[in-house]
Amino acid sequence: MATLELSLPEEVEQPVRRRRRLGFLFWFAICWIVIVFVLAIFAPILPLQNPVDMDMLERRAWFSSEHWLGTDGLGRDELARLVYGARVSLTVGLCAPMIGLVAGGALGLLAGYFRGRFETLVVGSMDVLLAFPPLIFALAVVAYLGQSIPNLTFILGFLGIPAFMRVSRAATLTLARREFVIAAEALGASHARILLRELLPNVLLPLFAFFLLGVAVTIVVEGSLSFLGLGVPPPMASWGSMIGEGRESLDVTPRLAFLPAVAMFVTVLAFNLVGDTLRAITDPRQGAL
Amino acid sequence: MTQAVAHVPSGEPLLKVDDLVVEYGFGNRTVHAVSGVSLEVARGETLGLVGESGCGKSTLGRAVLQLRRAQSGSVLFDGHDLTAMQGEALRKMRQRVQLIFQDPIASLNPRRRIGDIVAEPLIIAGVKDPAQRKQVVYEVLSAVGLDPDLVVGRLPHEFSGGQCQRICIARALVLNPEFIVCDEPVSALDVSIRAQILNLLEEMKARFGLTLLFIAHDLAVVKAVSDRVAVMYLGRLCEVAPSEQLFARPAHPYTALLLQAIPVPDPDVRPAESVATGEPPSPIAPPSGCRFRTRCPRADQRCSAEMPELREVAPGQFAACHHPLA
Amino acid sequence: MSEALLSIQDVAVELPTPRGTLRAVDHVDLSLEAGRTLGIVGESGCGKTMLSRAILQLLPKKAKLSGRVMFAGQDLVRLAPERLRRLRGRDLAVVFQDPMTSLNPVLTIGTQLIETIQEHLELDALAAKRRSIELLTAVGIPAPEQRLAQYPHQCSGGMRQRIAIAIALSCEPKLLIADEPTTALDVTIQAQILDLLAREQRRRHMAMIIITHDLGVVAGRTDEVAVMYAGRVVERAPTPALFKRMHMPYTEALLAAIPKLETAPHTPLPAISGRPPDPTRPVPGCSFAPRCRYAAGRCHQAKPELVAGETAGHVYACFHPIQMAEGVGA
Numbered sequence A: 001m002a003t004l005e006l007s008l009p010e011e012v013e014q015p016v017r018r019r020r021r022l023g024f025l026f027w028f029a030i031c032w033i034v035i036v037f038v039l040a041i042f043a044p045i046l047p048l049q050n051p052v053d054m055d056m057l058e059r060r061a062w063f064s065s066e067h068w069l070g071t072d073g074l075g076r077d078e079l080a081r082l083v084y085g086a087r088v089s090l091t092v093g094l095c096a097p098m099i100g101l102v103a104g105g106a107l108g109l110l111a112g113y114f115r116g117r118f119e120t121l122v123v124g125s126m127d128v129l130l131a132f133p134p135l136i137f138a139l140a141v142v143a144y145l146g147q148s149i150p151n152l153t154f155i156l157g158f159l160g161i162p163a164f165m166r167v168s169r170a171a172t173l174t175l176a177r178r179e180f181v182i183a184a185e186a187l188g189a190s191h192a193r194i195l196l197r198e199l200l201p202n203v204l205l206p207l208f209a210f211f212l213l214g215v216a217v218t219i220v221v222e223g224s225l226s227f228l229g230l231g232v233p234p235p236m237a238s239w240g241s242m243i244g245e246g247r248e249s250l251d252v253t254p255r256l257a258f259l260p261a262v263a264m265f266v267t268v269l270a271f272n273l274v275g276d277t278l279r280a281i282t283d284p285r286q287g288a289l
Numbered sequence B: 001m002t003q004a005v006a007h008v009p010s011g012e013p014l015l016k017v018d019d020l021v022v023e024y025g026f027g028n029r030t031v032h033a034v035s036g037v038s039l040e041v042a043r044g045e046t047l048g049l050v051g052e053s054g055c056g057k058s059t060l061g062r063a064v065l066q067l068r069r070a071q072s073g074s075v076l077f078d079g080h081d082l083t084a085m086q087g088e089a090l091r092k093m094r095q096r097v098q099l100i101f102q103d104p105i106a107s108l109n110p111r112r113r114i115g116d117i118v119a120e121p122l123i124i125a126g127v128k129d130p131a132q133r134k135q136v137v138y139e140v141l142s143a144v145g146l147d148p149d150l151v152v153g154r155l156p157h158e159f160s161g162g163q164c165q166r167i168c169i170a171r172a173l174v175l176n177p178e179f180i181v182c183d184e185p186v187s188a189l190d191v192s193i194r195a196q197i198l199n200l201l202e203e204m205k206a207r208f209g210l211t212l213l214f215i216a217h218d219l220a221v222v223k224a225v226s227d228r229v230a231v232m233y234l235g236r237l238c239e240v241a242p243s244e245q246l247f248a249r250p251a252h253p254y255t256a257l258l259l260q261a262i263p264v265p266d267p268d269v270r271p272a273e274s275v276a277t278g279e280p281p282s283p284i285a286p287p288s289g290c291r292f293r294t295r296c297p298r299a300d301q302r303c304s305a306e307m308p309e310l311r312e313v314a315p316g317q318f319a320a321c322h323h324p325l326a
Numbered sequence C: 001m002s003e004a005l006l007s008i009q010d011v012a013v014e015l016p017t018p019r020g021t022l023r024a025v026d027h028v029d030l031s032l033e034a035g036r037t038l039g040i041v042g043e044s045g046c047g048k049t050m051l052s053r054a055i056l057q058l059l060p061k062k063a064k065l066s067g068r069v070m071f072a073g074q075d076l077v078r079l080a081p082e083r084l085r086r087l088r089g090r091d092l093a094v095v096f097q098d099p100m101t102s103l104n105p106v107l108t109i110g111t112q113l114i115e116t117i118q119e120h121l122e123l124d125a126l127a128a129k130r131r132s133i134e135l136l137t138a139v140g141i142p143a144p145e146q147r148l149a150q151y152p153h154q155c156s157g158g159m160r161q162r163i164a165i166a167i168a169l170s171c172e173p174k175l176l177i178a179d180e181p182t183t184a185l186d187v188t189i190q191a192q193i194l195d196l197l198a199r200e201q202r203r204r205h206m207a208m209i210i211i212t213h214d215l216g217v218v219a220g221r222t223d224e225v226a227v228m229y230a231g232r233v234v235e236r237a238p239t240p241a242l243f244k245r246m247h248m249p250y251t252e253a254l255l256a257a258i259p260k261l262e263t264a265p266h267t268p269l270p271a272i273s274g275r276p277p278d279p280t281r282p283v284p285g286c287s288f289a290p291r292c293r294y295a296a297g298r299c300h301q302a303k304p305e306l307v308a309g310e311t312a313g314h315v316y317a318c319f320h321p322i323q324m325a326e327g328v329g330a
């Protein structure tokens, strides 16, 4: 009856490329992050004063052409300390979650894919790690290894591993049962290939979004630790330690605690915002009808 | 246990499944998904496999490809026992046997481009030259009726279900396999697209000289493409026969039930009310004797006591029933 | 002819999408009397679900609905939300394609069933429970008392669909809409569910709409069939007339694409080539023209309107209607 039109090619319409409006806030967040990074990276060559130079005659000085943001309780330039503080906060804030991302992400991927005894082992040891009080762990490491930026990064990174492991394992578990993974297996793909080509690209995105959240959280935690005196060794500046020092003169010069707090707040907010937006726009199902 | 195997009319079978048993551990219980299935598929033949949801069709299909290891039994492919193979040898073998899934969208990685997805089997098989890979990918994509230039750079979600199934077929064909297990390739598609895909599979079979194991739950769909049909119920084969014969003279009561359940597009054929009563029992505790006896209108004492074996009831037609239909 | 229970007049649904405005339902007229069954058939994406959701006033928030949906004398489009809510579930019930998603996974079957009954029928807990058991028995669920304590995931797909039907029937609706009730099920269970729906429909004298993409499903089980394509009803007729004297090439093609038991294996199926048009890019002429083997001249320029066929109640939209000899199937 009807004609056979088998060889007729299936028409595929041209994709419609559309611009997404990302919004003012997203671009503001990006600008802020870029500015903070540029300042932090180029701090040594910028015409800034030395952040540890004390000027006992100019303690808690108000804004002036010499000290744009005034000076702190020991007469150190506040602007310079903020910028150098950003160096510390960002270094720790980026490196620590990186440790979590790589170690936790890999463990979660392997645990979710291979299941079985390996998974039990990984999940069990993460539970043990989570049950250990983080502050005591931090105190112990600082007591044994001393107070330094690498040690601080290591502590925070290590403490972040379980969370990254969970995100990555949960994502892997749902993906590993999907047919495309079985299809790869049926093609004779090796475990490594399935992990790297099929699973990793799909797990990476939730992990990256979680990473940005981790950056925000780490900056805050680093601040709290420095505030408690467990962070960077004085006289080095970090936003957290600056808030801690500013606390002593909160009644006289509240700006000494307020300025680093604002810097930290806006940076953390910016990372969260970028993380959320990136997750939303890179989801391949978005825009599918 | 000796069981008659539904023999292929002529020639050495390409696939020979012998007394295959596949079980799933499930807490402290066991799901008897496939319990002693034997069948043969001749080179160039399409064997249809039908049965209700949960009867173990996919499990059987996956056990053939060793994606699910069997508890016992053997799978001989072109004379090689796949169940005894491991690692590299199995991986090499898998390139000759491919699989197409029910859900075409889920079987494509959402984050990889179509070009990469279709080229993946070639990379795994060790085709190093990108130009050569591209040429093969373009060839198969055109073969399945897609315009390669428009397709390769895009992501799976940009395609409809029918187009995704074409891509899956292209991926299965790219290594020039001999045997393809099609696990309900058209169940998720609607009528018009289903016809396109069935035609495409037939065309590809002729063009690439394929042998197919075609799984479905709809007998009419199976008949359209199969030379022989195997009917499965709760992990066991009920009947194996050449398509025409099975549809003209079903020997097993379950086959008859499946035939009656097909919706007929003719308003004068009043659907026979409640032909299909009940649902299959749980594969955790299958009934004793004949597994179909809880729903069978002909069941008697013997059916609950004795498990029927597949035996030849007419030339080429095998049924596992104590009281086969005339 | 008695007064129609449901009468849809000039209903259109538009959805804003990133690609442009999508006209999911394009000026559809339908009517249905109490105790009768209407089948709506069409390919995926032709707007069947959107039409049923327009009847129920359950469209996505951004959707724009125009036209009138008269149900038992009132226009649902203009009904106050509170009155509408009472009407749904009580007089208007729906069964969806996927019983897994329409049942709440964290509530027992008993809770879901009893709550619905209590809310709409104002029965006390004991009476509601008795009624639930009656209903589960009616839809063919063995050991209904034990089922009440179970969760949806403990039931098979067919069971779940029976339970969804029991919930839909619980308040004696005047109209039941079944949106692809069997697409997720296999053939034997499909036959059972369709039988069940037909039996309950006759027993309760309900009006029923069955939505499907398979003409085989509606053939023996409906009084009237509407064939939809690209958001429009392209042919509507009493079921026997539609199958015996169809005029629309699309209906013919849909019917031909179904694999038949009579044909020999390896006979190529007469598939409809291509796909339905992109609903955000309306074509000027007949929307089936790019795939139609009878398309000529006018088809590409003008939209065919629905015109009456020889049988009462038969309408079709085609410039070159096919004329089938009496009694010849596809």
Ligand SMILES: Nc1ncnc2c1ncn2[C@@H]1O[C@H](COP(=O)(O)OP(=O)(O)OP(=O)(O)O)[C@@H](O)[C@H]1O
Binding pocket: B024, B025, B026, B031, B032, B033, B051, B052, B053, B054, B055, B056, B057, B058, B059, B060, B217, B283
């Ligand atoms: N991973 C698993 N773990 C436990 N039980 C399983 C698993 N996979 C399948 N089963 C069970 O094994 C039985 C056979 O399943 P299988 O998927 O092979 O059926 P099927 O015939 O392919 O059904 P369908 O038509 O629904 O695809 C079913 O009872 C199912 O519940």
Ligand SMILES: Nc1ncnc2c1ncn2[C@@H]1O[C@H](COP(=O)(O)OP(=O)(O)OP(=O)(O)O)[C@@H](O)[C@H]1O
Binding pocket: A289, C015, C016, C017, C022, C024, C042, C043, C044, C045, C046, C047, C048, C049, C050, C051, C060, C213, C279
């Ligand atoms: N929430 C939504 N937003 C935008 N467009 C939608 C939405 N839901 C459906 N559509 C579009 O509306 C059109 C009609 O869809 P509808 O779901 O009514 O089709 P259908 O006939 O029910 O198909 P199926 O057989 O797949 O269920 C389709 O083109 C679909 O892509």
Ligand code: SF4
Binding pocket: B252, B253, B254, B290, B291, B292, B293, B294, B296, B297, B298, B299, B300, B303, B308, B320, B321, B322, B323, B324
């Ligand atoms: S063996 Fe008995 S129960 Fe089984 S199918 Fe035959 S007659 Fe029915």
Ligand code: SF4
Binding pocket: C248, C249, C250, C286, C287, C288, C289, C290, C292, C293, C294, C295, C296, C299, C304, C317, C318, C319, C320, C321
């Ligand atoms: S109007 Fe023309 S294109 Fe449309 S269905 Fe009729 S013959 Fe085909």
Ligand SMILES: [Mg+2]
Binding pocket: B057, B058, B059, B183, B184
């Ligand atoms: Mg299956």
Ligand SMILES: [Mg+2]
Binding pocket: C048, C049, C050, C179, C180
């Ligand atoms: Mg729908």
